[in-house]
Structures are given as C-alpha cells and as structure tokens.
Amino acid sequence: MHTMAVIGTGLIGTSVALAATGRGVSVYLSDRNRAAARTAAALGAGRAEDPPEPVDLAVLAVPPSRIAEVLIAAQARGLARAYTDVASVKAGPERAVLARAPEPSRYVGGHPLAGRERSGPLAARAELFRGRPWALTPHRLTSRAALDRGLELAELCGAAPVVMRGREHDEVVALTSHVPHLLASVMAARLRDGPAGVPLLAGQGLRDVTRIAAGDPRLWSDILRSNAAAMAGVVKELRADLARVAAALDVLAEEDVPAEEDEFAEDSGAGHDQGVRTLEELLSRGVAGLAGLPRPGVGPPAAETGLRILVPDRPGELARLLGAVAALGIAVDDVAVEAAEESGLRVRVPVPTADAERIGAKLGADGWDGWERARAESVPAG
Amino acid sequence: MHTMAVIGTGLIGTSVALAATGRGVSVYLSDRNRAAARTAAALGAGRAEDPPEPVDLAVLAVPPSRIAEVLIAAQARGLARAYTDVASVKAGPERAVLARAPEPSRYVGGHPLAGRERSGPLAARAELFRGRPWALTPHRLTSRAALDRGLELAELCGAAPVVMRGREHDEVVALTSHVPHLLASVMAARLRDGPAGVPLLAGQGLRDVTRIAAGDPRLWSDILRSNAAAMAGVVKELRADLARVAAALDVLAEEDVPAEEDEFAEDSGAGHDQGVRTLEELLSRGVAGLAGLPRPGVGPPAAETGLRILVPDRPGELARLLGAVAALGIAVDDVAVEAAEESGLRVRVPVPTADAERIGAKLGADGWDGWERARAESVPAG
Incomplete structure (x- = not known):
C-alpha cells in the first residue's frame, strides 16, 4: 500500500493516518471541518489535500450513520481502488452500501477496537491500535482485493485482524461495548442527583464502572441507535435480571427493618433465603462470565x-x-x-x-x- | 494507641494490622479460620494470640451480618477499651449494636474505601488505605474517646477520615459502590451466554465496567443484602431509566430494518427523533454525573x-x-x-x-x- 485517503480526521482517523504515515504511506486527509484536517496535517498525519490520482485505500472515519453517503460520494469521484471504514456498527451501513453504492465489491467493513475518552485529532496516537483486535466484515460482494487491503491496514497499524460477518460483529459488540457503555452512562447519570457525600466516598470501583460514560454523547448516540436491534435483545435480558434482583432486595429490605432483636439470626424465613440465593447466584454468574474473557498480556498457560x-x-x-x-x-x-x-x-x-x-x-x-x-x-x- | 486486636484476618483486617504494626502498635490477631490468623502473623501483621490485657482498640474485620454478634462476644470478655469495624454497611449493624451490645458507647462504625479483587491475608498490603477515604459513623451513644480511636486508626493507615451518619453513609455507598457492583455483575453474567466472538472483541472498556464483578460472591451477597433498603431505591431509578432506553431502542430498531432505501435519511419520523433524543439525553446526563466526581491526584484548580x-x-x-x-x-x-x-x-x-x-x-x-x-x-x- 503506497497511498491512502482518510476521510474524517477525528481521534480514530488521525490515529490511522499517523500510523500509515509512520510506515511510509502517502496519506491525504479531509474533514468537513477544515481546521480538523489541517490540525491532523500539522501533527504529521499527512497532507490536507485531495490526492492527484486514485489511492490504494480510502478509510472512512465518520459516524456509522454517515458511512453510506460518504462512500457513495467518494466512489462517484473515483477516490480509491478499495474502501473501508472504522465504525463500530457494521450491518446497517453494509445494507445501505449493498443497496446504493456504485461499486460495493470494493468495500470491506472495518472496526478497530480502540479508543480514548478524548476525541478530535489532538488526541490521536499512532500506537492507538497496537495489539488491539481489528474486526473486518466482508459482505457477499466484497472482492478479495478489498479484503486484502483491509487486512493490510490492520497489520500496518499493529492490530490483530479478526474476520467475521457484519451481523455477528454487531451482536458481539452490543454485548462487549454498546450495552456496557449504556450501563456506565445510566450509572453515572444517577450520581448527579445523589446525596452530598457521593464525591467523598467515590472510589476506584465506581470510576472504573463509569469511565467510558465520558465519551462524546453525540457520537455515542449515533453508534447506539445504529445498533439498536442487537442492543435491544441484550437490554431486555439485563432488565429481566434486574427485575429479579429488585424483587430480592425488596424482600431483604423489608425483613431488615422490624426484626431488630434478631435481624442477624441465621434463620429468617423462606423469602429471605430465596433473596440471598438470588443475589449469590447472580454474583456467581458474573464471576463465571469474567472467566471467559482473555486476560491482557497473558498467553496460553505454561x-x-x-x-x-x-x-x-x-x-x-x-x-x-x-x-x-x-x-x-x-x-x-x-x-x-x-x-x-x-x-x-x-x-x-x-x-x-x-x-x-x-x-x-x-x-x-x-x-x-x-x-x-x-x-x-x-x-x-x- | 499502643495495642490493637484485629478480629478477622482477611484482606482488610490483615492490611490494617500490617499498617498498625508498621507504626509500632502491638497487634493481636484472631480468625475463625486459625490458618488465616497464623498466615497473617507469618506475614508480620502481629501475633496470632489473645492479648494479655484489654487493648486500646479492637477492629472487627468480619462481614456486615456478623458485626453485632462478634462485638457482643468481644465486649462480654472485655477485649478492648474501644471498638470499630471495617464493613461497608453501617446502619443495620449499628441498630443491632444499640439494641444488644453491653457497651454501645465504646463502638464507632468504620469503613475504609479500599479493596482488591483478591481476598485473604496473602493479598493484604500495609499501603492499601493510603490516600483513600475512611468513613467513620458515630451513633447517638458513641463516646468521644471511641470516635477519637477511630480517627487515629484512619490516620495511622494513611487514610482520609470522613465523619457522617450511618444511614447517610449507606445511601452514599449504595450509589458509589453497591449498585455499581451489581451492574458490573449483571453485565458480566450476560457474557457467559454471549456469541462465540465475545472473547475476540472484548476491549478495555468492557474490562473496566466489569472488573469489580470478580469479587467474592459470598462476601458480596452479605454486603448487598445488608444494604438492601438503600440499594432498592437506586435500582428502582435505574430500572426506570433502562425502561425508557429499551423503548427508544425498540423504536429505532424497528425503523432501521424496512427503510433500506432511505435508512440514513435525515428525517425518519417523530418516533425516531424522540428515540435519538432519549439516548442523547441519557448519555449527556452520564457525562454530567461524572463531572461531579473528584479526579484522583487533582487538587483545586490553579x-x-x-x-x-x-x-x-x-x-x-x-x-x-x-x-x-x-x-x-x-x-x-x-x-x-x-x-x-x-x-x-x-x-x-x-x-x-x-x-x-x-x-x-x-x-x-x-x-x-x-x-x-x-x-x-x-x-x-x-
């Protein structure tokens, strides 16, 4: 790969451009916001101008809802020989590309799993993708050449490519990224109206649970709505879990108050025992769920x-x-x-x-x- | 403070004992599990034996549901001149102490906000509490001398004491610790039955949101049920938020599928717009909630x-x-x-x-x- 166009010079687009420039690729930058493209160029991510001839690969670093329109416009002017994107939702954009793009075979969906809470070109880092997964989602018309360019991009950025179907990708990230973001936001939102002591007793656990809620609300609402179908199923299951927990807490809270003289007795009735079992069972399922996640930096057991x-x-x-x-x-x-x-x-x-x-x-x-x-x-x- | 007894030599009790020993206090260790007390002693946390005479302070490092019984037994044998505990729930134990303990004035509730995912004496660290908040919750009969011992303990461990009422404490930690733990567990539990690609696309965000779910299910179910009343209110509010989000996702998911030819059109109807607004509003409330948390290591703005x-x-x-x-x-x-x-x-x-x-x-x-x-x-x- 010798030449690349990056459309959208926010955090991800500029980081891709910095990585590519660092590996000797000639990168051409553009953004609806011209100052963002010039900032990326001044950072050394490439040139803020149109390429003189078609590039090897165009990377669309725009929100999910804008991918199809940007791809259609780029293909109409013959910008590149292959196209990919970096959005965290794949099935919807893919459907739109198949329905409306002039050359769908030249497009392969892509999604590097990396980010920061800060956004914009000044937050970009060439090493952002090093060692991280990079999903590639070829659709039924994607050419071998387009898929190869996607693989090459992931490797050039130091990421580990993972090839899967768009719909499968969306179901996985609903569970690993979009619903966690939603829960972090729901939890963080509750802090605003909490008692005065909240900032005094906030610890590392709370900070970790809510950290990703600091992401840009406009970008994230675009992501979440673009994956609404896959998220809806997970949210439904979560709500059922929470309903069971809420019922258990209600029973336990009621038993706690009147029984002052024996509230710590071992045997407090069937409702109590059932409530404790519900909590323990949920907490144990949580531990089991974590056991399936890879531990970073840990290879196969020696x-x-x-x-x-x-x-x-x-x-x-x-x-x-x-x-x-x-x-x-x-x-x-x-x-x-x-x-x-x-x-x-x-x-x-x-x-x-x-x-x-x-x-x-x-x-x-x-x-x-x-x-x-x-x-x-x-x-x-x- | 010259002498201290620590009852319960798990992670927190042993860490307190290590900190106190390091500051020249003579510490006497005990645990229902004798091997745990001997392990703590072999780590240098004190002596695994009964004190020869009443100590200045006894620290009860047992689960919330056992504090009252352990305090009553300790006071019956005249173990110490003052008593505190380290449990993360305060109102229930306090009620039981007021109702049943021989000398409630000698007891002040305590709760250092520090922990690790690992438990047991081998995970203990003398520096565990350094710079962390340490809540002290005097009740209406707590003597000045008992409160002073609690303050002295927090300072000896390098923590920042925060004095508040037990009920207020429980409402705050429901929001800052117990409900976040529950959400982390609910999220982690969902991973167990997720699609095969989950481990491939799990990133740092998911790890942060679910990290605390790795805590010991038995200890945590004891904590959560002891604070059921305060948690129930927060969980109810969270469920209302999630119900709104679920309704919005359902509308957005439905609109996404049939409108293949114009799914990325700007104007997709009132339901769609309302759904996007619901998501954006929740995400923005999350950002606002985080803004109220102290940033660690950040002093007042210069x-x-x-x-x-x-x-x-x-x-x-x-x-x-x-x-x-x-x-x-x-x-x-x-x-x-x-x-x-x-x-x-x-x-x-x-x-x-x-x-x-x-x-x-x-x-x-x-x-x-x-x-x-x-x-x-x-x-x-x-």
Missing part, C-alpha cells in the same frame, strides 16, 4: 510446578519468603497457604516447570530448606 | 494562563510544538486548536500562571515566536 515450602511460624517469615520469591521474578499473587501444621505453614509457590529446578535450588541456598517439588501439573489460564 | 501560539501550516509542526511543550513538563492533553487561519493554526497552550512568563520565554527561544499571552483566567477543575 506448564507449572508447585514448589512446596514449610514456613516457620515466626512473625515476618512468610513476608521474607514472598520477598525472596519476588526477587526471583515470580509473581507472588499465586502463592497460597495450603495448610497450617504444628511445624509451620505449608506454602505452595507455583513456578514455570522449566525453571523449577533452578528456583528450588536458589530458595534452598537462601535458607528455605524444606522445599519439595509438587507433581508437575498444567494450570488453566482462567 | 490559576491558569493560555499561551497563544501561531503554528505554521507545515506537516509535523504541531507535533514539534507538542514535543516542546511536553519537554517543559506541561500536560499536552489540554492543548487546543482555536482557529485555522491563513497564516497557520492558532493554538492555545494552558500553563500555570506563575510559570507563564518563563515558559513563554523558553518557547520563544525555541523558535515559537508568535506567542502571545491570553488574558489570565482561572479554569474550573471539572
């Missing part, structure tokens, strides 16, 4: 061996072991106390099997004599 | 001056300015392009007023000649 160490029952001895383990570059987060015996605490230190011999010897030399290698075992990543 | 710089319209010039600004230790995130004129881009660089002269001179020496100081102005933190 074979692991548990070193078993007997730690004398003296103050600070366990802290000393954790220090020695950390000094060997082993994560202390997975160390576990397996049993407390008369002779001391039996502690398990998981280490990569390939290094077990060496690490065991080092700990032994360090005074941790009682070490004994547990049976080799492979530990799942979850 | 007086700020805008340096105005004319950046020539050549590729990379703006990047060069941002580099020069960053090299002077100024955050580039607040730099803005105010206008694109024929002579170039007019860029505003906000700097602390006290440094404006010096920074302006440096940028001038660096070749950024066109700088001109904007009128001094104070910028609000939000």
Whole structure:
C-alpha cells in the first residue's frame, strides 16, 4: 500500500493516518471541518489535500450513520481502488452500501477496537491500535482485493485482524461495548442527583464502572441507535435480571427493618433465603462470565510446578519468603497457604516447570530448606 | 494507641494490622479460620494470640451480618477499651449494636474505601488505605474517646477520615459502590451466554465496567443484602431509566430494518427523533454525573494562563510544538486548536500562571515566536 485517503480526521482517523504515515504511506486527509484536517496535517498525519490520482485505500472515519453517503460520494469521484471504514456498527451501513453504492465489491467493513475518552485529532496516537483486535466484515460482494487491503491496514497499524460477518460483529459488540457503555452512562447519570457525600466516598470501583460514560454523547448516540436491534435483545435480558434482583432486595429490605432483636439470626424465613440465593447466584454468574474473557498480556498457560515450602511460624517469615520469591521474578499473587501444621505453614509457590529446578535450588541456598517439588501439573489460564 | 486486636484476618483486617504494626502498635490477631490468623502473623501483621490485657482498640474485620454478634462476644470478655469495624454497611449493624451490645458507647462504625479483587491475608498490603477515604459513623451513644480511636486508626493507615451518619453513609455507598457492583455483575453474567466472538472483541472498556464483578460472591451477597433498603431505591431509578432506553431502542430498531432505501435519511419520523433524543439525553446526563466526581491526584484548580501560539501550516509542526511543550513538563492533553487561519493554526497552550512568563520565554527561544499571552483566567477543575 503506497497511498491512502482518510476521510474524517477525528481521534480514530488521525490515529490511522499517523500510523500509515509512520510506515511510509502517502496519506491525504479531509474533514468537513477544515481546521480538523489541517490540525491532523500539522501533527504529521499527512497532507490536507485531495490526492492527484486514485489511492490504494480510502478509510472512512465518520459516524456509522454517515458511512453510506460518504462512500457513495467518494466512489462517484473515483477516490480509491478499495474502501473501508472504522465504525463500530457494521450491518446497517453494509445494507445501505449493498443497496446504493456504485461499486460495493470494493468495500470491506472495518472496526478497530480502540479508543480514548478524548476525541478530535489532538488526541490521536499512532500506537492507538497496537495489539488491539481489528474486526473486518466482508459482505457477499466484497472482492478479495478489498479484503486484502483491509487486512493490510490492520497489520500496518499493529492490530490483530479478526474476520467475521457484519451481523455477528454487531451482536458481539452490543454485548462487549454498546450495552456496557449504556450501563456506565445510566450509572453515572444517577450520581448527579445523589446525596452530598457521593464525591467523598467515590472510589476506584465506581470510576472504573463509569469511565467510558465520558465519551462524546453525540457520537455515542449515533453508534447506539445504529445498533439498536442487537442492543435491544441484550437490554431486555439485563432488565429481566434486574427485575429479579429488585424483587430480592425488596424482600431483604423489608425483613431488615422490624426484626431488630434478631435481624442477624441465621434463620429468617423462606423469602429471605430465596433473596440471598438470588443475589449469590447472580454474583456467581458474573464471576463465571469474567472467566471467559482473555486476560491482557497473558498467553496460553505454561506448564507449572508447585514448589512446596514449610514456613516457620515466626512473625515476618512468610513476608521474607514472598520477598525472596519476588526477587526471583515470580509473581507472588499465586502463592497460597495450603495448610497450617504444628511445624509451620505449608506454602505452595507455583513456578514455570522449566525453571523449577533452578528456583528450588536458589530458595534452598537462601535458607528455605524444606522445599519439595509438587507433581508437575498444567494450570488453566482462567 | 499502643495495642490493637484485629478480629478477622482477611484482606482488610490483615492490611490494617500490617499498617498498625508498621507504626509500632502491638497487634493481636484472631480468625475463625486459625490458618488465616497464623498466615497473617507469618506475614508480620502481629501475633496470632489473645492479648494479655484489654487493648486500646479492637477492629472487627468480619462481614456486615456478623458485626453485632462478634462485638457482643468481644465486649462480654472485655477485649478492648474501644471498638470499630471495617464493613461497608453501617446502619443495620449499628441498630443491632444499640439494641444488644453491653457497651454501645465504646463502638464507632468504620469503613475504609479500599479493596482488591483478591481476598485473604496473602493479598493484604500495609499501603492499601493510603490516600483513600475512611468513613467513620458515630451513633447517638458513641463516646468521644471511641470516635477519637477511630480517627487515629484512619490516620495511622494513611487514610482520609470522613465523619457522617450511618444511614447517610449507606445511601452514599449504595450509589458509589453497591449498585455499581451489581451492574458490573449483571453485565458480566450476560457474557457467559454471549456469541462465540465475545472473547475476540472484548476491549478495555468492557474490562473496566466489569472488573469489580470478580469479587467474592459470598462476601458480596452479605454486603448487598445488608444494604438492601438503600440499594432498592437506586435500582428502582435505574430500572426506570433502562425502561425508557429499551423503548427508544425498540423504536429505532424497528425503523432501521424496512427503510433500506432511505435508512440514513435525515428525517425518519417523530418516533425516531424522540428515540435519538432519549439516548442523547441519557448519555449527556452520564457525562454530567461524572463531572461531579473528584479526579484522583487533582487538587483545586490553579490559576491558569493560555499561551497563544501561531503554528505554521507545515506537516509535523504541531507535533514539534507538542514535543516542546511536553519537554517543559506541561500536560499536552489540554492543548487546543482555536482557529485555522491563513497564516497557520492558532493554538492555545494552558500553563500555570506563575510559570507563564518563563515558559513563554523558553518557547520563544525555541523558535515559537508568535506567542502571545491570553488574558489570565482561572479554569474550573471539572
């Protein structure tokens, strides 16, 4: 790929342009807002002018509802040999392209899964897409050449391309991006009318849950409405879950108030027990749902061996072991106390099997004599 | 404070004990699970034995539903001169203490706003509470001496004490902690039954929204049911918001499908417009809600001056300015392009007023000649 046009020089468009320019591609920038295109150019993202001849690829970095019209206009003037976009909704724009674009075969849908809360060209970064997924959604008429250009773009930006159907993409992102955004906004909106103490007791958990609600409301309402059908199904299921929780909370709240003398008694009736079960079951389903997500930066599980160490029952001895383990570059987060015996605490230190011999010897030399290698075992990543 | 008892050596109890030991307090540890108390002791958090005489303060680090019974048992054997706890619900335990404890005046409720997804003594850190809020909730009989011990504990742990009523505390944390936890769990639970592509397209936004759902379901169901009354009100409001959004999504989804030839037309009927307005209004309320939260590490706004710089319209010039600004230790995130004129881009660089002269001179020496100081102005933190 030698030449590229980027239409729309906001955060994503300018970041794509910076990445492409950095890899030696000649990039031509345009935006309805001319100052935005000139700002991107002044950042080194390319030239704010029309290309002298058709480019290899045009990247449409406009909101979902504008993709079809921008593509039609670009194809009418022969801007590029292939076209893609970066919008987070794919099925609706694809339908419109198939119905109305002069050359639908030259278009492949695209969606890099990366972003920031800030928008506009000044927030752009060439590394924005590094290591992130980049969905490509060829439709039934997409040419091999257009799909290849999309793949090339993702790789040029350092992203990991994922090819899937547009409709499937929209169902997945409804669950992984659009409904989470909606929940974050609903939660954040409630804070506005909350009691005066809210800013005093706001912690990291609340900040994480609501962080993405800071996104631009106009852009996000365009995204959400363009994926309304897929979102509606998920929201319906969420509302059913919340209705069950609300009923459980009502029962628990009622039982809490009058029973002052025995409100902490073990046995408080069937409604109470059912309410607690509803909460526990939902919380456990949440833990199970998280277990299916990839942990960033974690590869497939390596074979692991548990070193078993007997730690004398003296103050600070366990802290000393954790220090020695950390000094060997082993994560202390997975160390576990397996049993407390008369002779001391039996502690398990998981280490990569390939290094077990060496690490065991080092700990032994360090005074941790009682070490004994547990049976080799492979530990799942979850 | 010279002596302390910690009952319950999980994450929070052991972290309190580590902080206190580090400040020279003699700490006595206990736990229903004897191995947990010995593990905490081996970490250097104190001694896993009963104190020889009454201690200055006993810290009850047990789930909300167990506080009253544990306090009653401790007071019956004269464990301490003052008592506090670290549970995230305050009104229910307080009612039970007032009704049943032998010496309610010696008890002050407490709640440090800190935590980790991991639990147990091995996850404890002496610095867990540093800079975090620590709520103290004296009730109508709490003595001055007991409140002072609670304040001393918060300060000893490096936290910022916040004194409020128990009921007020519970209403605030329903909004800042318990309902967010519930939403994170509801969202995470939906992932389990989602389409196969979910792990492929899961990004940082989803991870942030759902992170706290990884907490221990048994502990969290205890917390949530102990604050059921305050949560029920917030959940009711959330459900009303979601019902409005669901209705809007249904309208938008229906309009999207049949209108293939003009689905991206500007004017798609009153229902459509109303649906878009509902989404935009909710998203905007979310942004407004976030504006009320303190930004961590951000103090009161300093007086700020805008340096105005004319950046020539050549590729990379703006990047060069941002580099020069960053090299002077100024955050580039607040730099803005105010206008694109024929002579170039007019860029505003906000700097602390006290440094404006010096920074302006440096940028001038660096070749950024066109700088001109904007009128001094104070910028609000939000």
